[in-house]
Amino acid sequence: MEGTVKTYMILLFFLTGLLYGKSDISSEKVKKEEHVEAINVLQKKTIINKGKIELFPAFALSVNSPFVYSYSFAGALGYHLQENFYIELFAGISKTSYKDAATDLPREANVSPEIAVPKFFTDLNLLWSPISGKFSFLDMSILYFEFYLTSGMGYFVTNNVNAPSFNVGIGQKYYLSDWLAFRFEIKDHIYAENFDNILVPNKKPQTSKPISHFMNVYLGISLFF
DSSP states (O other), rough: OOOHHHHHHHHHHHHHHHHHHHHHHHHHHHHHHHHHHHHHOOOOOOSTTTOOOEEEEEEEOOOOOOOOOEEEEEEEEEEEEEETEEEEEEEEEEEEEEEEHHHHHHHSSOOOOOOOOEEEEEEEEEEEEEEEEEEETTEEEEEEEEEEEEEEEEEEESSSEEEEEEEEEEEEEESSSSSSEEEEEEEEEEEEEEEEEEOOOSSEEEEEOOOOOOEEEEEEEEEEO
C-alpha cells in the first residue's frame, strides 16, 4: 500500500512539473507574439521630408474683421531641417471688399469708423510637427497626415501703417503622394495698427495704436522637391 502511494506521489510530482514547464513556454510564446505585433503596428514613416524643399501656394480668407472681407493670395517656400522641424518664408497679398456694417454704421450712428485694410504681409516662420499618422480612406487607400504648429516674425502693411508683426498658427497636411500634399492652416497675424482720427467728445481727434489681429484660413497644396 505504501509503495502504491509513493508511486502515485511520484507520478503527480512529475505531471505537475510538466504542466508548469508548458505554462512557462506558453507565456514566453505569448510575450514574443505581443512583441512582434507591437513592432508591426508601430511602423516607421514611409514619407520622408528631411532635406526636402517645400513650395506652398495658397488661397486665404480672413475670418475676424467686422467691416471687411479680405481675400489673400499667399505662398511659402520652406526647407525641412529635420523630419518634424523646418523653416519657412511666407508672404501674401490681400484684396478687400467692405461688409454692410462698414456702410450701415456711418448712416445709422453718424460715425465714420477708420477701417484698417490689409494689403501685404510677409513672415519668417519656424514649424514643428509633433503628430503624424495614417488612416484608411473609404477602405480604398491609406492617407498619411501630420499636424503642425507654426510661429514667426514678419512685416505687415495696411492702408494706415507699415509695422513689424508676430504670428502663430496651426495646420494639417494630408499626403496624396511623397511629393504632393493637401495643406490646411489657420494663422493669426498680430501687429500694432495706427489710427490718427479717433473722435472723442469735446476733444481734438486722437491717435491710437491698438494691437490688431488679422486671422486667415489658408487652403492650398504643398509640393516637395
